[in-house]
Amino acid sequence: MSLKNINPTQTKSWKSLEAHYQLVKDVPMKKLFQQDKDRTEKFTASFEDIDLDFSKNRIDDKTLELLLQLTKETDLKDAVEKFFAGEKINTTENRAVLHTALRNQNTNKILVDGVDVMPEVKSTLEKMKTFSEKIIGGDLKGYSGKNFTDVVNIGIGGSDLGPRMVVEGLQFYKNHLNTHFVSNIDGDHVYETLKKLNPETTLFVIVSKTFTTQETLTNAETIQAWFLEKAKRSDIKHNFVAVSTNLQKVIDFGIAEENIFTMWDWVGGRYSLWSAVGLSISLSIGFDQFQKFLEGGFAMDEHFKNASYDKNLPVLLALITIWYNNFCGSESEVVIPYTQYLENFAPFLQQLSMESNGKSVDRGGNQVNYQTGNIIWGNTGTNVQHAFMQLLHQGTKIIPVDFIGFKESLFGNQDHHKKLMANFSAQAEALYKGKSKDEVYLDMKLNNQLDKVEQLLPFKVFEGNKPSNTLLVKKLTPYNLGALIAMYEHKTFVQGVIWNIFSFDQFGVELGKELANKLLTVNS
Ligand SMILES: O=P(O)(O)OC[C@H]1O[C@](O)(CO)[C@@H](O)[C@@H]1O
Numbered sequence: 001m002s003l004k005n006i007n008p009t010q011t012k013s014w015k016s017l018e019a020h021y022q023l024v025k026d027v028p029m030k031k032l033f034q035q036d037k038d039r040t041e042k043f044t045a046s047f048e049d050i051d052l053d054f055s056k057n058r059i060d061d062k063t064l065e066l067l068l069q070l071t072k073e074t075d076l077k078d079a080v081e082k083f084f085a086g087e088k089i090n091t092t093e094n095r096a097v098l099h100t101a102l103r104n105q106n107t108n109k110i111l112v113d114g115v116d117v118m119p120e121v122k123s124t125l126e127k128m129k130t131f132s133e134k135i136i137g138g139d140l141k142g143y144s145g146k147n148f149t150d151v152v153n154i155g156i157g158g159s160d161l162g163p164r165m166v167v168e169g170l171q172f173y174k175n176h177l178n179t180h181f182v183s184n185i186d187g188d189h190v191y192e193t194l195k196k197l198n199p200e201t202t203l204f205v206i207v208s209k210t211f212t213t214q215e216t217l218t219n220a221e222t223i224q225a226w227f228l229e230k231a232k233r234s235d236i237k238h239n240f241v242a243v244s245t246n247l248q249k250v251i252d253f254g255i256a257e258e259n260i261f262t263m264w265d266w267v268g269g270r271y272s273l274w275s276a277v278g279l280s281i282s283l284s285i286g287f288d289q290f291q292k293f294l295e296g297g298f299a300m301d302e303h304f305k306n307a308s309y310d311k312n313l314p315v316l317l318a319l320i321t322i323w324y325n326n327f328c329g330s331e332s333e334v335v336i337p338y339t340q341y342l343e344n345f346a347p348f349l350q351q352l353s354m355e356s357n358g359k360s361v362d363r364g365g366n367q368v369n370y371q372t373g374n375i376i377w378g379n380t381g382t383n384v385q386h387a388f389m390q391l392l393h394q395g396t397k398i399i400p401v402d403f404i405g406f407k408e409s410l411f412g413n414q415d416h417h418k419k420l421m422a423n424f425s426a427q428a429e430a431l432y433k434g435k436s437k438d439e440v441y442l443d444m445k446l447n448n449q450l451d452k453v454e455q456l457l458p459f460k461v462f463e464g465n466k467p468s469n470t471l472l473v474k475k476l477t478p479y480n481l482g483a484l485i486a487m488y489e490h491k492t493f494v495q496g497v498i499w500n501i502f503s504f505d506q507f508g509v510e511l512g513k514e515l516a517n518k519l520l521t522v523n524s
Contacts, residue, residue, distance in 0.1 A: 002091040003079050005363040008498050009370050011073035017066045021327045024060060028465045029432045032060060045311045047303045049474035050483060052313050056432040057320055057400070057467045058328065064310065067319040070498060071309050079497040084305060086112045090268070090504035091363070097504050098264075099271035099489070100301050103294040103482070112266055124262055124276055129287040131241075131261075132279070135203060136175055136286060143235035144200040148177060152193065153280040154223060155207030156183040156215045158269025159243075161351050163207070163280045165344040166273060166293070166485075170478055172341070172410045173285040181280075182223070185215040190222050199227045204240045206255070207277050209269050211246035214513070220253070243276040268504050270351045271489060289478045296482025304490045314490030320469065321400065321491075322498055325374045330398045332375035336384055337404040338424040339476055345404075346378035349488055356492045358508060359501040372499045378402075382423045393430065393462055401468040403428055404484070408475040427468075434464015 008014050033039050033055070043055035043064075059067075071077075082089050086096045101110045101117050109116040134140040138147040153163055160183040167179050180193050204223060208216040227239065237256040243263060244250050250260050261276035273281070274297060282290040300314075309315045324330035337345050357373030379387065381403070392399055405424040409417040435443075440460045444453050473480050496503030 001082060001087045003082060003089050003363060003497065004075050006074050006500055007362065007364075008070065008074055008500055011070060013066045013069035013073050017063070017070070017323070017327050020062060020066055024058065024063065025328070027058075027060075029056060029058060029467075030434075030464065045313055045316055047307070047313050047487075048299060048483065049480050050313065050487070051470075051472045052316060053470040053472070054316055054320060056428055057323075057469070058465065059320070059323060063323060064319075067323060068309055070322075071315065071319070071494075074498045074500070076309070076315070076494060076497050079493075080305060083493065084301075086110050086117070086266070090266075090502065092502050092505045092507070093265075095504070096266040097268065097271075098266040099268065099274055100298075102267065102274035103297040103301065103486070105295060105298045117264065117266070120262070120264070127261060128276055128279055128282050128290075132282040132287045132290075135283055136177065141238070142200045142202070143231050143238040146201050148203045149201040150197055151177050151179045151203045151205060151280055151283050152197070152223070153179065153181045153205050153207060154183075154216055154220050155181075155205075155243075155277070156213060157351060157355075158272050159207035159209065159213075159216065159277055161344070161348045162270070162273030162485075163278055165342070165348040166278070166281045166481065167284045168344055169341045169476070169481055170281070170285050170289070170293075172476070173289050173478065175284065175286060177283055179280050179284045182219050183215065185218055187222065190219050194223065194226055199230045199239065202239065203283070205279055205283075206240065206242040206244075206250075206253075207279070208243075209245050209263060209267070209272065209277075211242070211244045211249035211253070214516070217253075224254070241279070243279055269506075270355055273485070285478065293478040293482040296477075296479035296484075297486040298482075299479075300483040300486035300490070304486075314487050315494050317402070317469065317487070317491040318494035318498070320467075321374060322495060324398065324400050324467065325371050328398055330374070330400060331371075332377060332397075333400045333402070334384075334388075334392070335376060335378035335402045335404070336381045336427075337378075338381040338420055339404075339406055340380050341410075341476055342404070343380050346376065348485075349376050349378075352488060353492050353495075355506050355509070356503040357496050357499065357501060359499075359503075362500040363502060364500075368499070368501070370499075372501055373495075381427065382420065385423065385427065389427065392466060398466065401428075401431065401466075402471060403468055404471045404473065406473050406476050410476060425470075428470050430462065431466035431468050432464055434462035434466075435460070436464075437461055 040055045044053045083097060086098055088094055088096050090097050096112045101121055110118055135148055141147055160181055164181045182190055182193050206220045236254055240255055241259040242250045242255045243261045245263050245265055247260055263275045267275050304314050321333055335346050335349055353376050354373055359372055360368055362368050403424055405421055440457055
């Protein structure tokens with residue numbers, strides 16, 4: 001059964017939120033904190049190792065109450081039930097949406113067209129485990145009998161961004177294998193990667209759900225030709241494996257059948273890192289750690305399904321962005337992890353969120369007359385403080401931020417970590433508190449700069465009242481990263497449900513592909 005078709009703008013809560021915005025739009029957050037001593041506690045929700053403090057937002061009790069009412073009127077509960085039950089909620093492609101089955105740790109059946117998908121999920125995970133362990137342990141070797149030293153993931157979009165982000169994010173836990181990612185059809189990208197590699201000791205993992213993607217097939221062909229400069233065709237089976245739903249195309253490409261890892265059409269590309277698409281993750285950190293990553297994702301699924309919405313991390317995050325996007329006029333949001341490991345978190349979230357919710361036709365097939373998918377961008381703190389934070393502090397736009405910090409550093413260096421976390425907290429505080437004229441004046445007086453007050457004071461004022469969420473996580477572990485990713489997946493889902501759009505197709509990427517192919521035919 002499909003998701004219900006409910007126009008959110010026709011609900012009572014939507015109209016009330018519009019009216020409510022007029023009442024609260026000029027109320028500074030500083031005042032809200034003064035009025036309510038329990039604000040931080042009240043606007044904090046926790047799940048295991050993750051605390052979400054959403055108190056530094058332009059919301060009050062009424063805002064939250066109305067946003068929660070919106071989840072009722074748009075029947076989020078019904079959507080969540082259909083999603084986890086394997087209903088075909090990807091209506092436009094007539095598919096179920098079951099990335100949650102890939103990390104399911106329960107013993108329940110999950111049915112698609114009456115068939116339980118869990119046995120196949122488990123046997124693929126088992127195959128990944130055996131394969132990863134043999135490659136890491138040296139039981140499987142390259143064509144000339146040498147142990148593998150390098151792995152190259154060849155894929156793009158969901159077949160690249162997720163695995164790349166997790167492999168780099170969890171490199172603290174990595175083994176001796178060095179993992180590389182080739183995605184862009186830019187040949188220079190391919191040859192730059194190849195120049196560091198020895199074909200004898202490199203494992204190539206071609207990842208493409210459809211196995212029709214121009215970039216991936218071109219790159220795989222180029223890499224195979226490079227490989228065959230040294231090796232024989234019969235050697236391919238030692239050094240090439242593939243992940244796909246399209247078994248025939250993979251076989252036609254020349255990959256041995258036993259070297260194919262399957263996935264299913266009920267896994268969207270941007271949600272596929274939990275499947276065999278995550279093979280490079282399992283090779284890099286070992287299957288046991290990959291299993292913990294899956295468990296973290298699963299734990300977040302349980303929280304999302306069961307926690308009341310006022311304490312539910314993905315739901316709260318989604319509601320807050322809807323508030324800014326649809327009522328406060330914000331267009332984008334920034335995600336800033338305070339760890340260099342998560343340098344690729346924002347590009348991953350960009351595909352997750354913008355490919356999912358960049359739609360302008362509702363579930364009834366009508367053009368929407370309200371804003372949908374918001375723009376996501378970001379990079380790591382503290383680097384961003386020396387790049388784009390100026391615009392957030394003193395620019396003209398309201399850009400809500402998610403600050404993600406970790407209580408513990410992985411190498412345990414206290415000096416760096418204290419400074420890192422001081423910056424993490426300071427940014428959120430500076431954004432919402434700002435710095436008034438009086439404060440600037442006092443500062444300048446203390447610094448013997450009164451002679452410059454007239455000239456500089458207006459430029460040194462920080463308006464404040466800039467919103468942010470603070471996500472404080474105990475430690476960057478495979479489990480916690482799994483939970484964080486699942487949290488953002490579910491946030492995206494909730495947004496799509498409320499916006500009344502289909503979040504699991506991506507027809508918008510097709511036209512450019514078609515035109516590129518036409519141009520190639522004309523020019524060849
Ligand atoms: O895994 P495939 O089929 O090569 O697709 C790669 C990517 O291309 C898209 O279809 C469009 O960008 C994504 O949804 C997908 O992740």
